[in-house]
Amino acid sequence: MSLKSSPLDSLPVSLLKAYADVMAPLYMRLANLSFAAGVFPTSYKTGHVIPLLKKTGLNRDDPANYRPTTNLSTVSKVLERLVLSRFQPHILSSGNFNEFQSAYRKGHSTETALLKVVSDIERAAGEGKCTALLALDISAAFDAVDHCILCDRARTVFGIDGLALDWLRSFVTDRAQYVAVGTERSEINVCISGVPQGSILGPLCFAMYVSPIDDVISCHKMRYHQYADDLQLYVAMVPSSFGDLSSVVNCVNAVSRWFLENALLLNPNKTEAVVFGTRQRLQQIDRSHGINLAGSTVQFAEAVKLLGVTLDSTLSFDRHITEISRNCCFHIRALRHIRPLLTLDAAKSIAVCLTGAVLDYCNSLLYGTTQCTIDRLQKLQNSLACAVFQALWSTSAAELRKFLHWLPIKERITYKTALITFKVRRSGLPCYLHDMIDDYKPVRTLRSSHEQLLHQPMAKISFESRAFPIAAPADGTLSPATPELPQPLIHLKPD
Secondary structure, three states: OOOOOOOOOOOOHHHHHHOHHHHHHHHHHHHHHHHHHOOOOHHHOEEEEEEEEOOOOOOOOOHHHEEEEEEOOHHHHHHHHHHHHHHHHHHHOOOOOOOOEOOOOOOOOHHHHHHHHHHHHHHHHHOOOEEEEEEEOEOOOHHHOOHHHHHHHHHHOOOOOHHHHHHHHHHHOOEEEEEEEOOEEOOOEEEOOOOOOOOOOHHHHHHHHHOOHHHHHHHOOOEEEEEOOEEEEEEEEOHHHOOOOHHHHHHHHHHHHHHHHOOOOEOHHHOEEEEEOOHHHHOOOOOOOOEEEOOEEEOEEOEEEEOOEEEEOOOOOHHHHHHHHHHHHHHHHHHHHHHHHOOHHHHHHHHHHHHHHHHOOOHHHHOOOOHHHHHHHHHHHHHHHHHHHOOOOOOOHHHHHHHHOOOOHHHHHHHHHHHHHHHHHHHOOOHHHHOOOOEOOOOOOOHHHHOOOEOOOOOOOOOHHHOHHHHOOOOOOOOOOOOOOOOOOOOOOOO
């Protein structure tokens, strides 16, 4: 349980944790009464909504640029988490949950979702095809969920019935909320639709709600991927076929119609389109005409930002690295400014957080990228190490990284790829990545037969060689004599 209290809490969370032996029986009694009656307590249905800007740089005077994050009471989240532990295994094992929904699931992440999409694009390039991708945007997705449709879908599709369905219906209906900005609060309003953003059960309810979209898209033989309310549709085609995108338009129209039937609305003004492929193949395509979707013409862009990663049309990641550099340089300058006031341990903690959040985010996508791209990231890591030790630019960054026990950028990418491969092979999750890799099965008995190797497909072009099915089995083992490897951690004296 987090120590962060909600404005709706009557007791601080720190007090509840300090006296857990006293409070736990009360929580248990409340939960048992709630589940036995199939009723969610009315006093916990009020939400404290804090509007948060969706992206930095957006117009703060436009209400559409804010995401309404709901802050609920701690007791409410305790009850939700207990229900989640029962609902989630049942829903995921039902066979009707969308396989390509990567949000709110164990073993799934934004990185695995992007690995799937990018790998499909790279494998298609190896077949001489380009991939047209549409990033669809749903307007106010979580706030538009129809409660009757949700409960009916929970019963008919996922087999939730009886008291469990009654409790779910009680949880989503008759909720109220108010908006808080600073010390000001709006009037309390009743919510006639939607699931609260910021709740424990809300994301799973939304994923259940949109899960049948798989049937609609599969009928049009297009590939797709979802992460919460983010939906990417993509199809690989030979360059000569890009003059006729009627199949793509028909699929989007069918998806748009399905969303309208389920009280959701696609926003064509925020839909983005891009074509991926090698430079030679892209030159054979006329992308100036755009694509007509839901009555609006969407022009093909040179890049699109998916789940925090900017993907350009040739997957060079130049724009993504530029954004990372801008972000890191800002924080490195800030760290250098306050470094004299920090202890060494505090500076190392800040640097590790920055490395994990920025330099390591989805870095498995950079496997096999150019040395120029690696060098740009390596300079950022070197600058960060110098900032931690208040060292001059002329100081050997390799020695500083050894003291910090940091792997160089290229090895960090190799390690992340190997780690994802290990987890996918061990757990089988996510299924869409597990289906991409196969065990190595030699035609005759060899010494390597018992080494649990992976079969490595052949790559026709270098563009394709970076795909996960080819990168995962690759030998990423580093030589023990590699000078860039960090030595065992050396304990330094604090400042």
